[in-house]
């Protein structure tokens with residue numbers, strides 16, 4: 449039996465990882481800010497699957513929160529075999545509509561926390577000769593799209609670089625790049641989603657199934673759906689200036705209301 453630590457475990461993609469990993473018999477460390485929700489989730493997963501689920505309340509936009517999770521990941525007595533850096537959020541609006549403090553919080557959660565937690569996890573994994581890290585990015589990583597896209601591009605570049613540095617050590621890293629997924633993400637950000645066509649929405653459980661299959665295959669960047677694989681193929685062929693115009697207009701329609 450192995451242990452997985454999931455950040456942002458209580459909702460959306462993180463909750464889907466927790467459900468799937470618990471069903472597969474892994475013990476869990478569940479990380480988010482809402483302790484009541486974490487406890488209810490831990491009890492449910494324990495009762496349903498007979499696994500141990502620890503609760504770790506931490507706000508990854510703070511140093512204290514990141515340090516608490518680093519400490520758990522560095523525990524050699526009760527090691528973590530799989531880290532899922534999933535916690536994240538969106539800010540409503542285009543550049544200059546979003547307060548600077550919110551942009552900086554995004555960089556702290558999406559980049560600094562991912563860097564520090566990955567580092568805390570992989571040093572022990574390398575010693576043990578096995579382990580995995582899934583860093584949840586987005587297809588926004590491949591589009592010119594403000595701080596959100598830039599932060600996710602950092603996640604992809606960082607993860608691919610570290611995966612190469614650790615090749616042959618038994619430690620696997622993968623950046624997961626979904627398209628639109630039905631979660632609490634857009635509602636929390638106050639974003640309308642009426643303009644997003646139905647075919648573009650993905651199911652969180654299916655995203656996780658595809659992601660874990662890609663991780664098992666040793667993929668370093670996973671785009672977990674054929675529709676988005678095709679779209680990202682088109683994106684690679686489209687001039688950046690044209691892409692910038694399209695993503696900026698899309699930001700205007702489903703971003704600020």
Ligand SMILES: NC(=O)c1ccc[n+]([C@@H]2O[C@H](COP(=O)([O-])OP(=O)(O)OC[C@H]3O[C@@H](n4cnc5c(N)ncnc54)[C@H](OP(=O)(O)O)[C@@H]3O)[C@@H](O)[C@H]2O)c1
Nearest residue numbers: 456458459460461480481482508536586628629631632633
């Ligand atoms: N939904 C999409 O369309 C989509 C597409 C591509 C990529 N993604 C990425 O997927 C990841 C998960 O998003 P989601 O759609 O599943 O969002 P979600 O349903 O809103 O869930 C977000 C989770 O992160 C936690 N969280 C948020 N801020 C946190 C913080 N400062 N510290 C600790 N935990 C925090 C939340 O719990 P608490 O509020 O209790 O902390 C919650 O468990 C994000 O990185 C997002 O960028 C989402």
